[in-house]
Amino acid sequence: MGISFVTRPGPRPPQASLSGFERFFREQYPAVVRIAFGVTRDAHMAQDVAQDVFVSVLRRFPGPADTDRARAWVRVAAAHVALNMIRGERRRERREQLSGTEMAGTGPEEMVVDRESQAEVRQALSRLPRRAAAVLVLRHSGLSYAEVAEAMNVKVGQVGTMLRRAESALRKELQNASRT
Template identity: 50%
Template sequence: MSTPPGRGAVRPDLEPIFRAAYPRVVAVAARVLGARDQAEDVAQEVFLTFGRSRVPAENALGWLCIAAAHTALNQLRSGRRRAWREEAVGGADTLGPDVADVVVTLDERRRVRAALARLPRRQAVALVLRHSGLSYAEVAAALDLSPGSVGTILRRAESAIRKELNRHASSD
């Protein structure tokens, strides 16, 4: 194992880890944010932090996926870019012939993301990681859980997100 970087130094193993993990990190962030360009921004931020970290290389993928989920959830919760996205899509003329379908799809995605942002962080991260393609074992390793408890957390998270969606659907 190589020596961890000193303060402000970039770790020597960053490039191979970046090449191997970048697609997965972007996918996790995109699952939360729904936009690849924003997911790439999140990945950049996560890799900058990782590049100065002392995280062991063997834990890199789990750490990066968790960091991507947390960073994306923070961005989603802050709503910094949500208004911009909605304005960019706002004009009916730009949506094309299936305007109703596009609006319904965008509204459903917005509702799911908002519900995800209201879940407890561990549940939200578990859902994002699992639906981003990580196995139960990988989710367990990333969240420092036993593999047997991942299913329980996921079931609770799915139940909680359904309740959130139903609660907010009735208030619309």
């Protein structure tokens, strides 16, 4: 008889069979986490931010007709929620419990150095004007100028100006941090 009672799962169904919100989640989740990570410098915290953002977007844009606006909204919301991030330890513990794995892969000494430098970046970002910090993490998470403009609700031509000022401000903040 072998082990005939064991049913192997079939192939994943086509995307068309997914619910609209699940499809939206799966398409936008990587970008949202990358943006949040740009601020938090911590994968667990970034995943927590993404959870908050997707809970909120479902309430803000319940209809499928709002997909374009929702896409722009989750990206900028990821930046802002991450900048507000002060919570997350509770769900971090839950995630590690569920996944059964420690996600950090570096050695103890590297982790200490890494944590210090990541904390410096977080502090520098937190001292920047909010829109400057947001445009920085959106662009450096891999969004194009057009996507940054859509998320920030500005014209594409303004993105260069915003980025220039934000990067200059970031350099100054990092220089100040290294002096102290």
